[in-house]
Amino acid sequence: MADGWTDQCRRTLINFLFYCPKGIVFLKSVDTSDASKTGEMLYKLFREVVLFVGQENVVHFVTDNAANYVVVGRLLEQEFRTIFWSPCAAHCINLILSDIGKLDEVNDIVTHASKITEYIYNHCFALNLMRKFTGGREILHPAPTRFATNFIALQSILAQQNALRAMLTSSEWTSSSNAKESKAKEFVKLLFVDSLCSE
Template sequence: MKQIKGGGITRFKAHLAGVKGQVEKCKKVPADIQHQIQKSIEEMKSKKRKVEEEYEDGNPCDEVTDLLHTQLIEAPHTSTSQKGKGRIGNYFMPRTTSGAQPILKSVIQSKEVIEKCDLAISKWMIDVSVSFDATNSAYYQPLMDNLCSMGLGYKGPNYYRVRGHLLNKWVEDVKKLVNDYRSIWKRTGCTLMADGWTDRSRRTLINFLVYCPKASAFIKSVDASHASKTADLLFKLFKEIVLYVGPENIVHIVTDNTANYVAAGRLLEREFPHIYWSPCAAHCINLMFQDIGKIPEVTDTVSHAANITKYLYNHCHPLYLMRQFTHGKEILRPAPTRFVTNFIALHWPKRMHLELL
């Protein structure tokens, strides 16, 4: 082994960095260390030039030189604690190819550590019944990135902070997002949509949404349980939303096809002549199937299908045999207010018969 005596820290760094013309290049130094020392020397030279420019009209004191040497010696060791943006990345070789040597962070994160972290996340999801589809959320990986940046000792927000302060913050952000859509509403026009429904508490609710080429935005939900949904009441509710969105921005209004909504739509057209009202196409089709379902022949057929469905699901062995022939598929049972599902249920045995053939 060749020994080099004397020379100090500067020659030693040049030896490790492989600086030509000064000392012999070290043949055993790792590539990462060599790159780190080279960046340290370049930074030292840059600082030295800057100091010389600042003191070119005077005599720099010896403390400046001592400071430069101190920073040169400590730079590789203290750079990890610097808070300056981007400093730590300069001391590691860039990794752009698939066959490149892994960076230091990836080496430290062993498979066992990653497995332990994955198990902790999955255990929490299973314990609180979080859907596994949550991992497909666009906010999933940003969450992990932010958690990693916090380091050890970070405590997650508690129940009261999530439902209070943090929830209010996101509500304000959503309001700002909706307000940003106003420029699009003004430029392209928009459609105001109303969707009436009844929740599990039997409350009559009306959701108001605005559609534009950018996106659909939820505006407001009104509890109309306290009063009868007359045409005048609906007209007042719609007029309030129209004024909030801006009458000059709305070109189209879509509502249900019931008589009170139709009357309210006509009143809106009279109040705002440039706005065009039309019924919901899906609701129209649903009402058409409701009327078709009142035909005696159809009523009898739906009644027989309902009796067969009840028999199968009330007897274990026939249900088992049915699932054997349907390969585990279930019969579509109609919901109380979805008239179209009656016809889907009637179409199901025919489709399954063709599949079995």
């Protein structure tokens, strides 16, 4: 398996891992920051990994599905007839969610939901009260990708909408000084917009 990512120092790294019946093992990490990640360059890098591990020990390569990685997969399959390549399913789903999120109707509702979660998680009073009214359930659940997080948060808001609305009509909220702030009033309007619930 190959996992490309960028670290805090903005270096582009590719981690190589392999899976066997005993579990996943980290093989190595390669800094490719100064290289043009062409299919040919990546193929040489992947080929080194196959030869190091042993062709007889490699059955399947999984990478993301960018065009340069597709080239790598095809070249590996041509040279090593017993190796198969496939794109990472999580990466494919991430790209699908990204595309769906670009649709105007979806972007509007996700933006709406993001404003709700931003307010709650940036205000301790609102966060503690939300946890009380939802029975300790969170509406923001980190996911492996930003796009999945957006959709999971939207689903959580919809699942907890009655509890959130009950929170905003409770005496704890209405009598608090926090509820009188302009941002709090905008937050209340966001939760009582019908379009959030009808989507």
